[in-house]
Amino acid sequence: MENSILILDFGSQYTQLIARKVRELGVYSEIYPYSVSYDDIVKANPKGIILSGSPSSVLDKDPPSVDRRLLDYGLPILGICYGMQLVSVMLGGQVGKSQNREYGKAELNILDNSSLLLQGIKNGSTIWMSHGDSVIRLPQGFKITAEADGGHMTAVEDTAKGIYAVQFHPEVAHTDEGKNILSNFIFKICGSDKNWNMKDFIESELRDLRNRCGGKKVALGVSGGVDSTALAVLSQKALGNDVTSIFVDNGLLRLGESEEVLDNLRNKLNLNIKFIDASALFLQRLKDIDSPEEKRKIIGRTFIEVFNAELSGFDFLIQGTLYPDVIESNPVKGPSQTIKTHHNRVSEVIELEKMGKIIEPFKFLFKDEVREVAALLNVPEGIRSRHPFPGPGMAVRIIGDVTPDKLAVLRQADRIFIDELKKSGWYGKIWQAFAVFLPVKSVGVMGDERAYGNVIALRAITSIDGMTADWAKLPYELLDAAANKIIRQIKEVNRVVYDVTSKPPATIEWE
Ligand code: XMP
Secondary structure, eight states: OTTOEEEEEOSOTTHHHHHHHHHHTTOOEEEEETTOOHHHHHHHOOSEEEEOOOSSOTTSSSOOOOOGGGGGSOOOEEEETHHHHHHHHHTTOEEEEEEEEEEEEEEOEEOOTTOGGGTTOOTTOEEEEEEEEEEEEOOTTOEEEEEEGGGEEEEEEETTTTEEEESSOTTSTTSTTHHHHHHIIIIIISOOOOOOOHHHHHHHHHHHHHHHHTTSOEEEEOOSSHHHHHHHHHHHHHHGGGEEEEEEEOSOOOTTHHHHHHIIIIIISOOOEEEEEOHHHHHHHHTTOOOHHHHHHHHHHHHHHHHHHHOTTOSEEEOOOOHHHHHHHSOSSSSTTOOSOOGGGSHHHHHHHHTTOEEOTTTTOOHHHHHHHHHHTTOOHHHHTOOOOOTTGGGGTBSSOOOHHHHHHHHHHHHHHHHHHHHHTOGGGSSEEEEEEEEEEEEEEETTEEEEEEEEEEEEEEOSSSSSBEEOOOOHHHHHHHHHHHHHHOTTEEEEEEOOOOBTTSOSSOO
16 A cells, blocks of 8 residues: 555564554554565555564574565665564675573664664663574675664664664564654655544545445444444444344353343444344354364354355445454464464355455454544444453353353353452453353362362453453452352352463463
């Protein structure tokens, strides 16, 4: 896209952060796998290119690389970490293994105040390092503009070629001046215009939807969460009553959720809703299934089947897929990122996509951008601030097979925990919280009796985007109140535990 910044992803855990930071600065940015062809990059016509970091080493055999022509193309390039090492070796410099892996905070020591990349950047500010290799000899034409502690080169440039590179990570919050450095690159060096904002995005999507689907019958799936609700409001705004929002109760929702969602969508937002109660079918298909991936696949397929049965007569299906789903389902390298099958990317959906019948207006948006869109579309605050809830619902929060009895226990426990979080003001401070039904029983004493009961795990996490997460340091009093109520009110449960694992190494959901 014109005026955009293109990010070539070499598999760094921080690549999405680069894109989000650039967008926060008001410039559209898109992530391409490093292997994209030179012609596709030229076709995209960006203002500049950022090369991400990587878990790989340029010293590996066949390291991930880019077409050499890119470096002579004349577009400004910013290499970050691996990106710096890659341009260095490609242009005749040398990279070696550092004696110690440099990980953590360091101090930026600016050597050249005339560098456009470093203009206005505070000398001595903190930068974040994470690398095992270092450039030991620069290519001809490059100069060092900043060093880190101990005199290591950490920012270099060849202004004649328009190539800039940093060894540290400007995209992470720990680099104090990171956003300003990225801002210097995209505005001062690339000359981008600040023209990415959600108001214009909405206008352009409304136009696109009208052009593509005007006068046609359109269906979309709605779950009551912020993404699909915003999408339904946007679509109905564009296409009026040609849009039907289909809400499927898969029997895996939280306590009272179905009624609440229907009330929100029908009565508060005046959406044209078709409600399908398919809970019996989902539960029957899930009977005796305890493999997490199997459960996800069954739910994904059943959902499509139920949905498809409603689709005859419709010309298009609109989906609320977000950018992280798109990136996660197309990992740069290897299987490591395909950790869980997201149910909106199962093969049936991909088939429909091939027939050109799927429209995904949010597929280039991050969650925080969708929340902004929702606010601009007057989606009520209660829906906008709702925690994310996975498509497979409580099935991935019941470890082992899913039964109506376990669902009933988990629903009550979940409600008690969420109510306590809301009462204490903690609900709005965290990304997500829920209860998990564990497949073990434990011994306890209740009254004078020895009890053998179920165990509920509580999980609450803080996160910016769900990609990484920290367990929430909830007050003991809050955990105590929730645990006591769960045990007092749910006779099947005699033990409550709190999950104190971050992501990574754990995922947010237990399955
Ligand atoms: P994990 O468990 O992968 O979760 O760390 C990251 C975020 O994604 C949600 N999640 C899903 N959402 N379909 C969804 O729509 C899914 O299959 C799915 N799996 C996980 C999860 O709740 C968390 O917010």
